[in-house]
Amino acid sequence: MPDREMLFREAISLATAEEMRRDDTIFVMGEDVGASGGIFKCCEGLFDEFGSERVIDTPIAEAGYIGLGVGAAMTGMRPLAELMFGDFSLLTMDQIVNQAAKIRYMSGGQCKVPLTIRLSMGAGRSSAAQHSQSLHALFAHIPGLKVALPSTPRDAKGLLKTALRDDNPVLFFEDKMMYNDSGAVPEEDDFLIPFGEAEIKRPGDDLTIVATSSMVIAALEAAEQLAAQGLEAEVIDPRTLVPLDKETLLASVRKTGYALVVDEGVERYGASAELAAILNAEAFDYLDAPVLRIGAADVPIPFSPPLELRTIPNVEQIVETVLSQRR
Amino acid sequence: MARTNAKKKPSKKKARGKKVKAATLRVDADKLWFMYRKMSEIRLFEERVWDVYTRGLMPGLAHLYIGEEAVAVGTCTALRDDDYITSTHRGHGHCLAKGGKLDRMMAEIMGKEAGYCRGKGGSMHIADMSVGILGANGIVGGGFGICTGAGLSAKLRGTDQVGVCFFGDGASNQGIMLETINMAAVWNLPVIYVCENNQYGEHTPYQDVTGVEDIADRAKGMGLEGVIADGTDVLEMYDAVSAAVAKARKGDGPTLIEAKTYRHHGHHVGDAQTYRTRDEVSWWADNKDPIRLLGKYMIANKVAKQAELDTLYEQVDEEVLAAIEFGKDAPFPPPEQAFEDIYA
Numbered sequence: 001m002p003d004r005e006m007l008f009r010e011a012i013s014l015a016t017a018e019e020m021r022r023d024d025t026i027f028v029m030g031e032d033v034g035a036s037g038g039i040f041k042c043c044e045g046l047f048d049e050f051g052s053e054r055v056i057d058t059p060i061a062e063a064g065y066i067g068l069g070v071g072a073a074m075t076g077m078r079p080l081a082e083l084m085f086g087d088f089s090l091l092t093m094d095q096i097v098n099q100a101a102k103i104r105y106m107s108g109g110q111c112k113v114p115l116t117i118r119l120s121m122g123a124g125r126s127s128a129a130q131h132s133q134s135l136h137a138l139f140a141h142i143p144g145l146k147v148a149l150p151s152t153p154r155d156a157k158g159l160l161k162t163a164l165r166d167d168n169p170v171l172f173f174e175d176k177m178m179y180n181d182s183g184a185v186p187e188e189d190d191f192l193i194p195f196g197e198a199e200i201k202r203p204g205d206d207l208t209i210v211a212t213s214s215m216v217i218a219a220l221e222a223a224e225q226l227a228a229q230g231l232e233a234e235v236i237d238p239r240t241l242v243p244l245d246k247e248t249l250l251a252s253v254r255k256t257g258y259a260l261v262v263d264e265g266v267e268r269y270g271a272s273a274e275l276a277a278i279l280n281a282e283a284f285d286y287l288d289a290p291v292l293r294i295g296a297a298d299v300p301i302p303f304s305p306p307l308e309l310r311t312i313p314n315v316e317q318i319v320e321t322v323l324s325q326r327r
Numbered sequence: 328m329a330r331t332n333a334k335k336k337p338s339k340k341k342a343r344g345k346k347v348k349a350a351t352l353r354v355d356a357d358k359l360w361f362m363y364r365k366m367s368e369i370r371l372f373e374e375r376v377w378d379v380y381t382r383g384l385m386p387g388l389a390h391l392y393i394g395e396e397a398v399a400v401g402t403c404t405a406l407r408d409d410d411y412i413t414s415t416h417r418g419h420g421h422c423l424a425k426g427g428k429l430d431r432m433m434a435e436i437m438g439k440e441a442g443y444c445r446g447k448g449g450s451m452h453i454a455d456m457s458v459g460i461l462g463a464n465g466i467v468g469g470g471f472g473i474c475t476g477a478g479l480s481a482k483l484r485g486t487d488q489v490g491v492c493f494f495g496d497g498a499s500n501q502g503i504m505l506e507t508i509n510m511a512a513v514w515n516l517p518v519i520y521v522c523e524n525n526q527y528g529e530h531t532p533y534q535d536v537t538g539v540e541d542i543a544d545r546a547k548g549m550g551l552e553g554v555i556a557d558g559t560d561v562l563e564m565y566d567a568v569s570a571a572v573a574k575a576r577k578g579d580g581p582t583l584i585e586a587k588t589y590r591h592h593g594h595h596v597g598d599a600q601t602y603r604t605r606d607e608v609s610w611w612a613d614n615k616d617p618i619r620l621l622g623k624y625m626i627a628n629k630v631a632k633q634a635e636l637d638t639l640y641e642q643v644d645e646e647v648l649a650a651i652e653f654g655k656d657a658p659f660p661p662p663e664q665a666f667e668d669i670y671a
Contacts, residue, residue, distance in 0.1 A: 107452065
């Protein structure tokens, strides 16, 4: 079967529909996910195919319905909950962090919590400080959770299918700026991407750029500009932060001797800090310079476009950061 | 219902909550004996936990259930093994009533590998999924989401299981109560919310921090029936929960039952209890001890003689002592087990 060109959000709904056909314990819940297909249209078609029993419009009560998801997951169902803006996950922290992440452990392994939570991230739409955050590092910090960040429609499909078959709580972060990005997606039902497998999105020998989510797109563009200046960057997408494929990252850095980490979370104490720390600690002997990192500025995301763009990582910043180390 | 809390006279009206009729002999003798035994197990277990704790045989915290036994036993006697409960930080009574075993509970409380959670949960997190105990919970209100989700799951799977969410007067002021009960009401989920109003949220009288006298009154605003029951009367609890369970199994939705009860001990072992008088505590112990009340009822109805009740009580005490020995003798988990059970 040849790949089909589709949008990122279409890959999400395709993966969901395929898994719901395969496993009737999967159901979708969230705000406006039913007949209206979700605010970002990632659930389009699901309500028509699976009906209101399996595609459930919830009240605007994020902590409540994520809590229901935990209980349903503990008792034989496999809920897929959508939080339309990742910022709203902050309303659900007790359910995710104190309950979902810990129930299995606290009970000595008596239960599993196969709950997938899809949530958006990323700035760039003038949505201001409460609809633009990239909060994946908060969840990657919590033992018991898994964290996935697809950067292409293909990865979105393959990783979401894996999430829906995983027996653990998975936080599935989607950069809202990518929902209408297009890409080739395998149509096979059994196309899955395992968690903990980074992908080299662009090979190169001169430096390593580790990038997550939409920063992969920015890094690839930056790599082209760097190539024009004679530097071949290897761009690696971890795809899941938990579990993390350290080996692919380290192998690249051992080869190139230089590394830059780009992640849209706030730089201070962020995912980029953890990734850089791992590279520093475990590839120190191979590094020719300190590992660099770029994240969102340490400010709330502002509304006005020139202010907003100033705070989030971009292609020019990546190019300039790399070149400044090489001068 | 009589109360001694002098701060505020309880209103006579039962407001919009429905008062359950006083129990008559509608429970057969076997069930009465079963309830007497279960309440005795809880009482003696908790008394021995107090002893074990003060002797330094258990780490952490201990929140005792003494005085509230009728709520757990009346409720869980109305449930099946495949029904669910979620419990609270004061959870030993719920777990024993739902089928937890004395020895494995004691081992867990002592942090031993033979405990229900292999020593990973302790007193506040006892769970036994095989009999529907989805876990005691260290977060006040932590059971609302899980239990309501279990109810949604039962409905989606097409079973007639029900869930009981135990929570306290303290948790009734958490926002998650509204969020989850609203969904149970709008989707007719098979969940019974049993509020144990033991008069104090930690050290604070509930009236000082709660806008209603009867927490059952809040049910109407959330779209479900609210019932008030005497939480020291095990038969009244049994009747109230049985009716709610029958309704839930038929698909007619959730019920909120407020059990008026009292905590004879402090919030935790070691609590100096400066926030209430000794007289108040003794009044409840003398007049509203649920075990003594059931014993009286059984004797009055010629189901038991005092000597028979005493014999059973002593027998249970020996079982509890054996459970302590089991816990003491059981090995601690090897430290490396800290890294097991994180992911499935």
